Amino acid sequence: MSTIENSSGTRELAGKRALVTGGTRGIGAAIVRRLLDAGAAVLTTARSETGTAPEEAAFVAADVRTRAGAEAIAAAAQELAAVPTVAPPFLHYTTAKAALENYSRGLAAELAPAGIRVNTVSPGRTATPGGEATREQWARLDAGTDQVDTTAPMGRDGRPDDIAHAVHFLVSPGASWLTGSGLVVDGGEFPRG
Template identity: 60%
Template sequence: MTTMENTAGPGTWELVGKRALVTGGSRGIGAAVVRQLLDAGAQVLTTARSAADTVPEGAVFVEADVRTRAGAEALAAAAREALGGVDMLVHNAGGAGPHRGALAIPDEEWQDALDLNFLASVRLDALLAPEMRERRSGAIVHVSSAAVPTVAPPFLHYTAAKAALENYSRGLAQELAPFGVRVNTVSPGRTATPGGERTREQWAHLSEGPGQDLTAPPLGRDGEPDDIADAVLFLLSARASWLTGSSLVVDGGEFPRG
């Protein structure tokens, strides 16, 4: 566990004094969320399955596997020890590799996709949200995917798990709203991250070609991690104080929703 040190300038401390837990914060979108939280004055604990030198300086890092109940319990205990509690919870850990079709996805990969992309959030929320409810304040953001409505067979284990996450998120928002705890979802589109690039390479190998639409989203470029982190920070902040149960799609117009 590293020592926490906040180096943000006073003028940027929008969330000063708030305590945040971010899963999957060692690279990509998660690391951008951690950096922005630190810049806003928050104390941040983040986690991944293995240590990485890309964890933003100033955050507490704990190795944990959120796919298991034991991992979630250990992470919640570490957050209480390091931060004294959690005011903001960002579920960013997720992902799954492609297959040739839905019927080619092995049973164990269905279970892994559900554990990582859905049940990890359910378990960690169950451990930490009751404390927010008792304090009558808090904010939770679940990171889903803008691709959920496309139901692409090669990624169906991933999008099905994320669809379950979005449904759960809306229901949890209803339950916690009377206690001042907000729950929202951010759904990123194609974003320039190491995980996204790895998935595109895997699909290209399976399809023996590009395996993806190389046309940029309508706004003309792929997303950057900070584009997604901006949306997460907005939903965590007081500027979104009247938003709960919402899903904010951040995809440059790639996946229009009706």
Template identity: 40%
Template sequence: MNQSRPTERISDELQGKRAVVTGGSRGIGAAIAQRLFNAGATVVTAARNPTADAPSEANFVSADLSTPGGVREFADAALRILGGVDIIVNNAGGVRTFPNALDIEEDWQYTMDINFLAAVRLNSALVPSMIASGGGVIVHLSSIATLSSHPLLLHYAAAKSALAVYSKGLAVQLAPQGIRVVAVSPGRVATPGADEALEKMSAHLGDSTELDSETWVGDIPLGRIGQSHDIAEAVGFLVSPRAAWITGSTLSIDGGQSAAL
């Protein structure tokens, strides 16, 4: 089976659209930014630091989205560059450590800030511009972790669960303004961030077996780890006019893993 990246020509269906993608310097975020650019959008991305994986065609803004001030500075920069926003993809996320579930301190707060509150804050800053433009689309990157109760990922799962619920309520609130809100829930995707998290988890557990994304395929019905372009293609569809009647939904992209649970 050929698992290579799709090569068919991408249309210009996003021509003239202005898009913001957080966490866009590598992995899923970089793939989404490239996909939107390829469809004609002007793209601004945000991350703490640029990487070689960041799309050269996107406008990069260095920002710490785990803080209210960082989100505000990025929103201001994006509006200066774009003049308005039609598409927001809240992809920034991740974990730094794996605290005890009873430790409601810095690690929990950071995880809530970057995985959930960064999206809430950015939407608050940019949606007025979107309303003024007559509508738009917001995509939130949730996670299959919302179906898990693994103690080491409880903070991450809680934050992504909050994001999914927030998406539904926001979709209802913004529908009269012509703004659609959807969530995407990826399964296990081979990205630098995912590999780093697995390495940290392995070290935390003291497991002598090295964990990497390719070892986690046993319960994926399609028999492979996802790739960044698998997620980017879905997001490209969801922000396009072809998805004009989709809002308030969460799309699982996980090779069938959630269906098999």
């Protein structure tokens, strides 16, 4: 894996701590690898540990949908003093994601005076086992079919590392004045304008 250095030759996230939920597969695992490589100490979570979880990251097994799981993660994060980065969980899916973005904007305004930044990353169709399983489920339900069949104008599906790069940027010193923002990383998938 390549080492990510800043202009002074040091690993730019050295001394930083990150909590990446859902870091054993797909997008989360790519984020864990990227942040580790940039020098951060990383705590990651999932319901079960798998062989694909980067070994250098600390791991806590927890289901984020349960109070007990959330408490276990909060306790482990307090030890590391880290902040959450990514959470996994169809109309309720997109509704929850939209609510999360609005919540994040409000949280960003509230926490800015304390020097805490809050940003969201919205991935487009990204090639992961979880992404494929969700799209198959949508197709079976015949729901969101237009999205299932969408090919991004950039001509390919996203790779987990495309999303990890965006997260890396948002947590890097170069983004120190960036908060309350939503970064859409989707190869131009959704019409905007």
